[in-house]
Amino acid sequence: MQCPRCRHENPARAKFCLECGQRLARTCAACGTELPETAKFCAECGTPIYATTPNEPRQYGIRVGTVRQRAELKPQRQGWFRSALDWALNIESLPRFPKDQTR
Ligand SMILES: [Zn+2]
Ligand SMILES: [Zn+2]
Numbered sequence: 892m893q894c895p896r897c898r899h900e901n902p903a904r905a906k907f908c909l910e911c912g913q914r915l916a917r918t919c920a921a922c923g924t925e926l927p928e929t930a931k932f933c934a935e936c937g938t939p940i941y942a943t944t945p946n947e948p949r950q951y952g953i954r955v956g957t958v959r960q961r962a963e964l965k966p967q968r969q970g971w972f973r974s975a976l977d978w979a980l981n982i983e984s985l986p987r988f989p990k991d992q993t994r
Contacts, residue, residue: 895962920956 892901892915899910906916906925917926919933919940926933930940942952955961969975 892959895959915959917957917959920954926957 894908921938924935
């Protein structure tokens, strides 16, 4: 299993990266509970891990925080664009911090 932070290749069952300590286990984005690979909902808080439609081609809505491969899964389009807030469309010029604002 490749670490999403440092790209180190870890053993398949590793819960944390051997190189940088990044948590590797799949977790609920809402409550942090560790989830089995096949979970569709969080066993602790009931949050859906993904949503889908019966249509073909099938589309999936996923919570990015639950996916180890999130760095590779780049957005392909934007839904609900009509109601997007103006400020949300241009945040490139905002000050950036490696972690939170105090570090
Ligand atoms: Zn790592
Ligand atoms: Zn949860």
